[in-house]
Amino acid sequence: MPDSAKGAPAGPLRLTLDRRALADNWRWLAGQSGTAQAGAAVKANGYGLGAAEALKTLADAGCRVFFVATWAEAVELAPLAAGLELHVLHGVRDEDMMVAGGLDARPVLNSADQVRRWREQGGNRLCSVMVDTGMNRLGVSVAELASGLLQGLNCDLLLSHLACADEDVAMNRVQLDRFAGLGAYAPGCRMSLANSAGISLGRDYHFDLTRPGLSLYGGIARPEAQGHIRPVARIDAQILQRRTLLAGESLGYNATFTTAQPMELAILNLGYADGYWRGFSGRGRALAGDVALPVMGRVSMDLTAICVDAMPALREGDWVQIDFELSHAAQLSGMSQYELLTGLGGRFERRWA
Numbered sequence: 001m002p003d004s005a006k007g008a009p010a011g012p013l014r015l016t017l018d019r020r021a022l023a024d025n026w027r028w029l030a031g032q033s034g035t036a037q038a039g040a041a042v043k044a045n046g047y048g049l050g051a052a053e054a055l056k057t058l059a060d061a062g063c064r065v066f067f068v069a070t071w072a073e074a075v076e077l078a079p080l081a082a083g084l085e086l087h088v089l090h091g092v093r094d095e096d097m098m099v100a101g102g103l104d105a106r107p108v109l110n111s112a113d114q115v116r117r118w119r120e121q122g123g124n125r126l127c128s129v130m131v132d133t134g135m136n137r138l139g140v141s142v143a144e145l146a147s148g149l150l151q152g153l154n155c156d157l158l159l160s161h162l163a164c165a166d167e168d169v170a171m172n173r174v175q176l177d178r179f180a181g182l183g184a185y186a187p188g189c190r191m192s193l194a195n196s197a198g199i200s201l202g203r204d205y206h207f208d209l210t211r212p213g214l215s216l217y218g219g220i221a222r223p224e225a226q227g228h229i230r231p232v233a234r235i236d237a238q239i240l241q242r243r244t245l246l247a248g249e250s251l252g253y254n255a256t257f258t259t260a261q262p263m264e265l266a267i268l269n270l271g272y273a274d275g276y277w278r279g280f281s282g283r284g285r286a287l288a289g290d291v292a293l294p295v296m297g298r299v300s301m302d303l304t305a306i307c308v309d310a311m312p313a314l315r316e317g318d319w320v321q322i323d324f325e326l327s328h329a330a331q332l333s334g335m336s337q338y339e340l341l342t343g344l345g346g347r348f349e350r351r352w353a
């Protein structure tokens with residue numbers, strides 16, 4: 001909670017985070033990684049759930065290797081990561097060198113310039129290197145690697161990233177074969193290729209270290225994870241007002257919904273500013289126990305209306321759960337599971353249980 005909000009009453013919007021599910025998800029992914037070690041991506045504030053608590057929980061479960069995207073994220077987590085490996089996926093820009101020099105974290109170098117920068121200005125401390133095997137996002141090229149880019153560099157982890165691990169396509173094997181051939185250019189380096197989905201592609205993809213993110217936080221990256229990965233985040237929202245619509249009345253912005261018959265509505269303290277996206281308009285649902293309460297009309301910035309015909313007893317001040325089962329919610333909203341998690345906003349009271 002920001003300092004300025006101290007003294008304010010507890011928020012009308014809650015994100016309950018299940019520590020045991022997070023730890024169990026990591027354990028399952030570590031088990032599926034076979035003889036490879038399993039790390040954890042905690043970038044983007046632990047996929048929106050809270051990086052510090054995620055890191056502590058995963059470290060308690062036995063995870064030793066963590067990945068963030070930026071040095072700002074590394075600065076926040078480094079005090080919690082003593083004795084653990086913290087890797088910064090975006091490498092080092094000139095602007096990062098001051099911070100990087102004083103922090104117990106290592107860059108994942110992504111370009112020949114970054115390699116040079118680290119060698120010359122970074123004291124050639126321990127680092128990792130990303131190589132591009134076909135995604136064409138970040139990473140040095142195979143040709144650069146083959147021409148001796150890493151010679152004399154204090155690199156102990158060589159990474160590449162799969163573009164299509166959540167699909168069964170030929171490109172996975174192409175990237176695997178390219179990557180497997182690179183060990184010779186990075187003698188003594190551990191190797192790492194698989195994200196959450198990549199882990200389920202099988203043993204060939206595991207190398208020395210896997211890097212799950214999404215599935216730690218309850219995302220189902222591939223069908224193989226169904227029934228093993230448990231949800232971590234639960235959303236509850238408070239009813240701000242209850243009202244009755246007469247037949248023929250319309251609701252919300254642009255009056256996209258008009259009642260055919262009278263309807264009981266509850267207005268929830270939740271909207272797209274919280275990451276409950278407009279794609280849930282007329283499609284999402286809340287839950288009171290196991291009674292489904294459909295979202296009616298458009299989701300607004302801070303408010304969402306649900307039909308409570310099935311729950312006459314619900315009152316102003318009562319709480320309902322929001323159905324946020326990630327693969328289903330992704331289908332309903334047209335957003336990816338990644339977007340749904342990382343979009344969860346700052347107004348939630350995050351409670352680790």
Ligand SMILES: *Cc1c(COP(=O)(O)O)cnc(C)c1O
Pocket residue numbers: 041043089161194195196197211212213214215
């Ligand atoms: C985010 C990220 C991961 C984790 O990917 P998931 O699909 O969330 O499991 C792994 N490696 C790299 C390089 C990443 O950027």
